[in-house]
Amino acid sequence: MPSKPCRICGDDTLHPFLDLGEMPIANAFLTADQLRQPEYKFRLRTGFCSHCLMVQLIDVVDPKMLFHDHYAYYSSISRVMDRHFAGLAELIGESLLYDRELPLYEIGSNDGILLEKLARWNPNAVGIEPSTNVAEVARNKGLTVVGEFLTPALANELAAKYGRAQLVVGGNVLCHIPDLKELAKSLDGLLDEEGVFVFEDPYLLEIVTQLAYDQIYDEHVYYFSVSSLSRLFESHGLRLFRVQPIPVHGGSMRVFGCRAGSRRPTESSVGDQIELEQENGLGAPEAYTVFAERVAQSRQSLIDLLGNLKREGKRLIGYAAASKATVILNYCGIGPETLEYVCDTTPTKHGLFTPGTHVPIVPIETFAADYPDYAFVLAWNHLKEIVEKESAFASHGGKFITHIPTARVV
Numbered sequence: 001m002p003s004k005p006c007r008i009c010g011d012d013t014l015h016p017f018l019d020l021g022e023m024p025i026a027n028a029f030l031t032a033d034q035l036r037q038p039e040y041k042f043r044l045r046t047g048f049c050s051h052c053l054m055v056q057l058i059d060v061v062d063p064k065m066l067f068h069d070h071y072a073y074y075s076s077i078s079r080v081m082d083r084h085f086a087g088l089a090e091l092i093g094e095s096l097l098y099d100r101e102l103p104l105y106e107i108g109s110n111d112g113i114l115l116e117k118l119a120r121w122n123p124n125a126v127g128i129e130p131s132t133n134v135a136e137v138a139r140n141k142g143l144t145v146v147g148e149f150l151t152p153a154l155a156n157e158l159a160a161k162y163g164r165a166q167l168v169v170g171g172n173v174l175c176h177i178p179d180l181k182e183l184a185k186s187l188d189g190l191l192d193e194e195g196v197f198v199f200e201d202p203y204l205l206e207i208v209t210q211l212a213y214d215q216i217y218d219e220h221v222y223y224f225s226v227s228s229l230s231r232l233f234e235s236h237g238l239r240l241f242r243v244q245p246i247p248v249h250g251g252s253m254r255v256f257g258c259r260a261g262s263r264r265p266t267e268s269s270v271g272d273q274i275e276l277e278q279e280n281g282l283g284a285p286e287a288y289t290v291f292a293e294r295v296a297q298s299r300q301s302l303i304d305l306l307g308n309l310k311r312e313g314k315r316l317i318g319y320a321a322a323s324k325a326t327v328i329l330n331y332c333g334i335g336p337e338t339l340e341y342v343c344d345t346t347p348t349k350h351g352l353f354t355p356g357t358h359v360p361i362v363p364i365e366t367f368a369a370d371y372p373d374y375a376f377v378l379a380w381n382h383l384k385e386i387v388e389k390e391s392a393f394a395s396h397g398g399k400f401i402t403h404i405p406t407a408r409v410v
Contacts, residue, residue: 006049007056014047017288020331024355026217026323048288052231055223060178066219080385084248085114093121096196102166107150108173112138155189164192174199175220184236197257206251211405213295214324225282226273242267250381299332302407306338315372318342321349321361325378329357343367376401
């Protein structure tokens with residue numbers, strides 16, 4: 001297969017390092033009728049650019065196939081994320097907002113979980129959300145939401161209508177945008193001269209060290225290091241002035257940026273994090289080759305553990321039909337012959353089936369009504385929250401399984 005150029009710098013320096021196989025769209029849950037129809041699949045492969053240091057998907061799914069009027073993920077479902085965004089809104093309100101009149105914009109505002117909290121600090125809060133079903137939930141909360149993908153043209157329209165931004169924020173959204181050069185142009189059109197942008201996304205160093213390969217799926221086009229983001233923004237007249245590691249999504253990085261000519265000083269956290277990345281080899285292809293080898297070992301450990309339990313006659317189910325679940329189940333070849341079902345708290349997923357592997361998705365109440373022997377937590381980054389919530393399962397002798405970084409019973 002011929003090599004592809006880097007999506008960021010255009011150089012032929014993209015080194016493929018991990019192939020997770022043919023993969024359906026992570027959130028394309030199926031009805032019973034759709035089980036008999038062909039599923040769209042693509043090759044889920046990643047590459048590392050040795051020129052600009054960006055880790056990225058080699059093959060990208062059209063965003064219109066991912067973000068639409070039946071988007072499956074509602075941010076407000078998670079209490080952990082609600083608390084997290086409350087803290088982010090407080091940080092923004094207390095330390096970054098500087099003008100009562102200037103608006104703030106949230107890219108990928110989903111069902112308004114963060115936007116409604118920001119609106120308490122500044123009533124001129126505008127969401128940008130192309131998935132119509134979750135955008136409508138936010139509008140029903142009284143929030144202002146524009147139902148489009150952010151483009152430079154839309155940025156100019158918003159700036160003309162609402163004003164230049166003192167803040168542009170996105171939670172787990174920067175990695176979803178295939179054309180980051182267009183994003184940089186959009187920021188240029190939106191930001192006030194002293195405006196700030198804040199993005200938080202899964203962090204490459206955490207993915208590599210924790211072996212979190214299930215962070216890699218269709219929506220996540222990029223896997224950021226501070227080094228790669230710094231280079232990207234600097235090439236477009238922007239710069240990072242602060243970075244902050246955060247625990248959400250199994251380990252993310254919150255970056256704070258501004259225009260290159262802003263009065264805000266660049267803090268030591270930026271240079272310190274870049275130095276840490278260099279010490280861990282993130283600037284060289286060899287680190288990613290080792291990562292891919294460890295991923296294959298992790299896969300085998302999960303196949304072995306579940307296979308042994310099934311041979312012992314144990315009942316197994318999956319817990320949480322997250323995007324990560326699609327990657328795990330398809331890459332490891334886990335279907336209804338292994339898991340009776342996957343339970344989930346999202347009502348719109350109930351009665352559907354997991355993409356590719358066709359495991360039925362049921363309400364949490366089904367789990368509680370007839371406890372299995374083992375529950376495989378597919379949303380491993382919420383393991384602590386799930387174990388605490390399901391204490392009755394443990395009291396009945398049930399046990400949880402996790403697979404990161406290697407499969408084990410917890």
